[in-house]
Amino acid sequence: MTFRPIHLHGSLYFVTGTIVNWEPIFLDNSLATVILESLTWHRANKRMKLFAFVLMSSHIHWISLPIEPFTINNNIQSFTSYTAHEILSKTRSNNNTRLMELFKEEAKTGKHHRIWWNFQAKYILNYRFLQQKLEYIHNNPTKKSWFESDTRSDYLYSSASFYDVGRETIIQVDDIFEYLDDM
Numbered sequence: 001m002t003f004r005p006i007h008l009h010g011s012l013y014f015v016t017g018t019i020v021n022w023e024p025i026f027l028d029n030s031l032a033t034v035i036l037e038s039l040t041w042h043r044a045n046k047r048m049k050l051f052a053f054v055l056m057s058s059h060i061h062w063i064s065l066p067i068e069p070f071t072i073n074n075n076i077q078s079f080t081s082y083t084a085h086e087i088l089s090k091t092r093s094n095n096n097t098r099l100m101e102l103f104k105e106e107a108k109t110g111k112h113h114r115i116w117w118n119f120q121a122k123y124i125l126n127y128r129f130l131q132q133k134l135e136y137i138h139n140n141p142t143k144k145s146w147f148e149s150d151t152r153s154d155y156l157y158s159s160a161s162f163y164d165v166g167r168e169t170i171i172q173v174d175d176i177f178e179y180l181d182d183m
């Protein structure tokens with residue numbers, strides 16, 4: 001179930017989004033690129049600071065700070081709307097009938113397709129919770145249930161390499177520790 005969190009100015013959020021049926025569509029690099037481009041756009045257009053992310057085969061996690069006047073709800077709505085439209089467009093142009101049928105089957109009443117199954121944003125209320133979510137995000141690709149990488153800093157679709165070894169990631173992120181030092 002997707003729900004709308006109350007926006008608290010200056011709050012960090014841990015965001016999670018899942019594709020319908022946990023379908024591993026992001027194994028297709030062209031669909032993964034849609035997600036990365038949207039996160040980059042939100043950051044470049046000063047809608048949010050993006051501190052951490054991981055894009056898995058069927059879901060995404062990130063930590064961000066909405067930048068006024070934008071709220072977490074604005075950012076999630078624009079992210080899901082754009083990415084759903086682009087994913088649907090690419091799926092159609094690739095003539096992937098299996099995925100098109102899945103997206104159609106999962107549609108809510110009155111809609112034609114559904115791409116995202118669930119989106120949540122949780123407030124990050126303290127430093128301990130922030131550390132826990134950073135570790136969760138960065139360890140996700142190495143978990144036994146997913147196992148998409150041996151080493152978390154080697155996983156391409158994550159900010160782990162930025163924090164673990166100081167290496168640039170596939171998309172630019174803001175340094176959470178610099179942000180906390182400035183507070």
